[in-house]
Amino acid sequence: MTQRIHRVFISCISGSYFFLNKILICNLYFSLVIIQKNNLIMKSNRRNFLKTATFAGAGAMTGGLLSGCASKEAESNLPAILESAKESHSQRFNMSGYAVPALPVVRVGIIGLGDRGSEAVERLSKIEGVEIMALCDKREVTVKESQKYMDRIGRPAAKEFYGDENIWKKLVELPDLDLIYTCTPWILHTPISVYAMENGKHIACEVPIARTIDEAWQLVETSERTKKHCMMLENCCYDFFELLTLNMARQGMFGDIIHGEGAYIHNLLGMNFLKPLDDKQADEAYTDMWRLKENATRNGNLYPTHGLGPICQVLNINRGDKMEYLTSMSTFDFSMGPREKELAVQDPFYAPWKDANFRGNMNTSIVKTTLGKTIMIQHDVSSTHPYSRIHLVKGTKGMARKYPNELIALGEKWAKDDEMKEIWDKYTPEIVKRVGDMAKKVGGHGGMDFIMDWRLIDCLRNGLPLDQNVYDGALWSSIAPLSEWSVANRSQSIDIPDFTCGSWKTNKPHEINLETGGTTKVLEVREAEVEMEVNVK
Numbered sequence: 001m002t003q004r005i006h007r008v009f010i011s012c013i014s015g016s017y018f019f020l021n022k023i024l025i026c027n028l029y030f031s032l033v034i035i036q037k038n039n040l041i042m043k044s045n046r047r048n049f050l051k052t053a054t055f056a057g058a059g060a061m062t063g064g065l066l067s068g069c070a071s072k073e074a075e076s077n078l079p080a081i082l083e084s085a086k087e088s089h090s091q092r093f094n095m096s097g098y099a100v101p102a103l104p105v106v107r108v109g110i111i112g113l114g115d116r117g118s119e120a121v122e123r124l125s126k127i128e129g130v131e132i133m134a135l136c137d138k139r140e141v142t143v144k145e146s147q148k149y150m151d152r153i154g155r156p157a158a159k160e161f162y163g164d165e166n167i168w169k170k171l172v173e174l175p176d177l178d179l180i181y182t183c184t185p186w187i188l189h190t191p192i193s194v195y196a197m198e199n200g201k202h203i204a205c206e207v208p209i210a211r212t213i214d215e216a217w218q219l220v221e222t223s224e225r226t227k228k229h230c231m232m233l234e235n236c237c238y239d240f241f242e243l244l245t246l247n248m249a250r251q252g253m254f255g256d257i258i259h260g261e262g263a264y265i266h267n268l269l270g271m272n273f274l275k276p277l278d279d280k281q282a283d284e285a286y287t288d289m290w291r292l293k294e295n296a297t298r299n300g301n302l303y304p305t306h307g308l309g310p311i312c313q314v315l316n317i318n319r320g321d322k323m324e325y326l327t328s329m330s331t332f333d334f335s336m337g338p339r340e341k342e343l344a345v346q347d348p349f350y351a352p353w354k355d356a357n358f359r360g361n362m363n364t365s366i367v368k369t370t371l372g373k374t375i376m377i378q379h380d381v382s383s384t385h386p387y388s389r390i391h392l393v394k395g396t397k398g399m400a401r402k403y404p405n406e407l408i409a410l411g412e413k414w415a416k417d418d419e420m421k422e423i424w425d426k427y428t429p430e431i432v433k434r435v436g437d438m439a440k441k442v443g444g445h446g447g448m449d450f451i452m453d454w455r456l457i458d459c460l461r462n463g464l465p466l467d468q469n470v471y472d473g474a475l476w477s478s479i480a481p482l483s484e485w486s487v488a489n490r491s492q493s494i495d496i497p498d499f500t501c502g503s504w505k506t507n508k509p510h511e512i513n514l515e516t517g518g519t520t521k522v523l524e525v526r527e528a529e530v531e532m533e534v535n536v537k
Contacts, residue, residue, distance in 0.1 A: 084217075107177050121150070184206070190215040194219065205233060
């Protein structure tokens with residue numbers, strides 16, 4: 001017996017206890033021998049005896065000294081994110097399901113008129129009841145080009161704002177506007193949105209609507225206090241396959257939804273390093289290299305909402321379930337750094353990004369929900385890869401996957417072409433039946449941009465709650481900073497704030513079959529004339 005104790009003790013010494021001084025070692029050893037001689041553990045079997053000798057004996061003689069053997073909890077990297085995520089908040093007013101009085105005419109001011117903003121001007125001009133009252137961009141050329149478009153289609157001239165970084169505030173302060181529609185660099189999304197609501201306007205903002213947890217809470221609290229709509233323009237929620245699978249999930253065709261996957265996998269390496277042409281309205285580049293700056297200073301899933309939004313709607317996140325915690329991991333950067341070095345040799349323009357710590361190529365983030373569901377989100381915009389948002393919906397009775405091909409299985413086999421046609425015919429939601437064909441003609445990522453804009457305006461004109469509220473935009477955008485923290489802390493999990501402050505338990509899912517509303521017409525716009533396309537009830 002003494003030999004066994006001796007072996008256990010020597011094992012401890014050779015492992016984690018090698019640093020104990022000689023006196024403590026001797027005391028501990030002889031204490032174990034005394035315990036054995038006094039037959040205090042004779043009734044223990046071999047396994048229990050070894051446990052007792054190793055743990056109880058060592059603990060008795062060190063008097064808590066062994067607590068020093070445990071590694072101290074490492075200090076958090078990016079501690080501000082963790083602190084913000086832990087802060088408690090209370091709800092002032094529930095904006096989920098909230099509707100303002102109907103606005104038969106929606107007076108719109110548009111900020112940011114580059115590639116995305118100029119397209120928004122064209123889409124909104126094709127929707128009944130929209131008056132584009134003001135146009136804004138710091139670059140004069142973009143405002144003038146959109147004004148020319150307004151003139152070509154016979155619309156009244158809009159007020160113009162351009163010239164400096166803060167000129168957008170002048171537009172927002174106009175008294176005769178109902179809605180601010182903004183398509184600026186990310187860093188301006190929250191400031192413009194908050195300022196709009198503070199000045200009595202509803203806000204529709206490009207994605208992501210917030211870059212930090214603090215910004216997300218600022219949006220929530222401002223929307224609740226002012227009772228102004230704050231919608232993030234997540235267009236992918238209105239793509240045709242996403243709406244089809246959402247309707248099928250609502251009708252129980254996949255059984256209980258247990259898992260979803262979304263992504264933004266899109267090679268933007270060339271566009272990130274493309275020099276902007278400031279004398280052109282649209283050039284497929286990012287003004288002031290704003291997106292490159294984001295990718296050179298942050299590491300995580302910086303653009304989660306395209307893949308995440310539709311999955312959250314399927315899972316009724318914020319409306320019956322909520323996100324609990326997240327863990328995230330990124331690869332190293334294998335593309336942006338080498339490209340920067342290659343360009344910097346040829347052009348000093350790229351010198352500011354020398355030795356930048358670019359984000360990793362692929363980020364994978366996993367979310368667990370309160371009801372035990374899981375979500376996987378990926379982000380890669382610097383590798384060669386076919387475009388994908390994945391959009392995988394997994395239930396107990398079936399599943400769907402959009403990329404690389406649209407597939408649905410209501411059992412163990414994928415539906416064949418004729419079966420898929422039957423599914424489309426049976427489960428296409430009313431919103432697509434109503435405006436889908438016109439949306440494809442108007443364009444905007446295949447039509448989903450137009451469906452999104454049309455639905456936004458139709459809700460405002462009919463006094464209906466918006467499909468996406470401030471809690472959705474805040475939550476979906478918060479994945480970016482939360483993933484940054486997890487990546488920076490060896491993929492530790494981090495709790496996800498509940499921006500609804502508990503109202504997710506009673507909030508209701510949004511409508512997709514136009515049970516109410518759906519009265520707004522689509523205008524077919526031509527040069528110098530406007531014709532009405534009658535395609536509503």
